[in-house]
Amino acid sequence: MPEPLISAERVEAATGPALAVTDLWKVFGPRSDRVVGTPLADLSRGDLMARTGCVAAVRDISFTVPPTEVFVVMGLSGSGKSTLVRCLTRLVEPTSGSVLVDGEDLRAADPRRLRDLRRHRFAMVFQHFGLLPHRRVLDNVAYGLEIRGVGRTERYRRAGEVLDLVGLGGCADLFPDQLSGGMQQRVGLGRALAVDPQILFFDEPFSALDPLIRRDMQNEVLRLHHEVGKTMIFITHDLHEALRLGDRILIMRDGAAVQIGRPDEVVGAPADDYVRDFVADVPKSHVLTIRWVMRPVRADDPLDGPELGAGVIVRDAVRAVLSSGAPVKVVHDGELVGMVDDEAILRVIVAEEP
Numbered sequence: 088m089p090e091p092l093i094s095a096e097r098v099e100a101a102t103g104p105a106l107a108v109t110d111l112w113k114v115f116g117p118r119s120d121r122v123v124g125t126p127l128a129d130l131s132r133g134d135l136m137a138r139t140g141c142v143a144a145v146r147d148i149s150f151t152v153p154p155t156e157v158f159v160v161m162g163l164s165g166s167g168k169s170t171l172v173r174c175l176t177r178l179v180e181p182t183s184g185s186v187l188v189d190g191e192d193l194r195a196a197d198p199r200r201l202r203d204l205r206r207h208r209f210a211m212v213f214q215h216f217g218l219l220p221h222r223r224v225l226d227n228v229a230y231g232l233e234i235r236g237v238g239r240t241e242r243y244r245r246a247g248e249v250l251d252l253v254g255l256g257g258c259a260d261l262f263p264d265q266l267s268g269g270m271q272q273r274v275g276l277g278r279a280l281a282v283d284p285q286i287l288f289f290d291e292p293f294s295a296l297d298p299l300i301r302r303d304m305q306n307e308v309l310r311l312h313h314e315v316g317k318t319m320i321f322i323t324h325d326l327h328e329a330l331r332l333g334d335r336i337l338i339m340r341d342g343a344a345v346q347i348g349r350p351d352e353v354v355g356a357p358a359d360d361y362v363r364d365f366v367a368d369v370p371k372s373h374v375l376t377i378r379w380v381m382r383p384v385r386a387d388d389p390l391d392g393p394e395l396g397a398g399v400i401v402r403d404a405v406r407a408v409l410s411s412g413a414p415v416k417v418v419h420d421g422e423l424v425g426m427v428d429d430e431a432i433l434r435v436i437v438a439e440e441p
């Protein structure tokens with residue numbers, strides 16, 4: 088029987104985190120193994136370089152990613168995003184720390200096991216699509232299955248299914264250079280999805296696309312995520328992309344994690360001035376939930392007005408709040424947790440006026 092696009096057993100088996108990263112370091116340079124655990128590790132990047140010639144590309148990072156989460160790693164150029172994500176598949180060897188994939192210690196995997204994991208559990212989507220120019224779109228999508236030894240009929244069947252999923256149903260027989268950049272990246276997405284990976288890694292996949300196509304592709308990722316429910320690790324240097332796609336965002340600076348949080352947490356409670364500056368221009372009403380603008384319930388509050396969930400985005404609550412005669416009740420898990428009135432909503436909207 089052909090494998091389904093998403094294997095149900097795997098979803099059920101994945102009860103723990105899909106990925107657990109603890110105290111991860113990557114130091115490049117001479118005698119890089121002599122930095123972590125010594126006072127050198129506390130030096131700034133510049134001082135460490137001056138003293139030892141080493142770069143701490145990833146500094147003591149820990150996080151876990153539950154199954155099906157979209158986890159975004161965001162930071163400026165040189166902040167260590169690519170190195171971090173490469174450590175998660177051991178394309179770069181971590182200097183210290185641990186990486187567990189579905190509970191399995193990745194650093195303990197021998198080369199054979201590592202190859203197996205890369206073929207069966209991980210898939211990558213890169214900025215430069217990495218398509219095989221002399222192969223048809225269908226063969227490009229089927230490539231990972233071919234490497235796995237899946238028979239021709241089955242891999243074409245599966246590749247055809249995935250092409251439909253990524254909106255390229257009519258393009259199977261074309262060659263990559265007959266497609267636009269956005270379509271080529273859809274092929275890249277299809278190729279990654281075809282192998283039914285446990286974790287999909289995206290390394291700045293849309294940076295080379297123009298803004299409209301880029302937005303299209305972001306929507307495509309959201310749609311596909313909704314349909315296939317994969318765990319996704321997505322690198323970007325674009326805050327807006329991070330806020331649109333991420334269930335949670337890890338913000339990196341000079342190799343370290345400055346903040347890890349949901350988009351509303353990053354915008355509503357920036358961890359420091361660096362993050363505050365980053366999010367200063369974000370339209371708050373597009374990201375903050377009403378939890379961030381509600382006030383405590385007062386004894387004299389009328390409780391017969393409408394109610395909204397605490398997770399509703401402010402922008403989506405404007406009409407309900409402004410058209411209600413009474414303050415709107417904010418509920419979470421069936422409990423009344425606060426009230427939102429016109430004033431709170433208008434304060435957010437007015438603050439966005441240029």
Ligand SMILES: Nc1ncnc2c1ncn2[C@@H]1O[C@H](COP(=O)(O)OP(=O)(O)OP(=O)(O)O)[C@@H](O)[C@H]1O
Nearest residue numbers: 115142144162163164165166167168169170171324
């Ligand atoms: N192989 C390497 N050898 C030495 N230093 C490296 C190596 N790879 C990366 N670095 C350094 O590590 C730091 C982090 O680089 P990394 O590429 O991970 O950052 P990034 O946030 O992904 O940046 P970009 O968005 O420009 O790719 C940089 O200072 C970089 O010069």
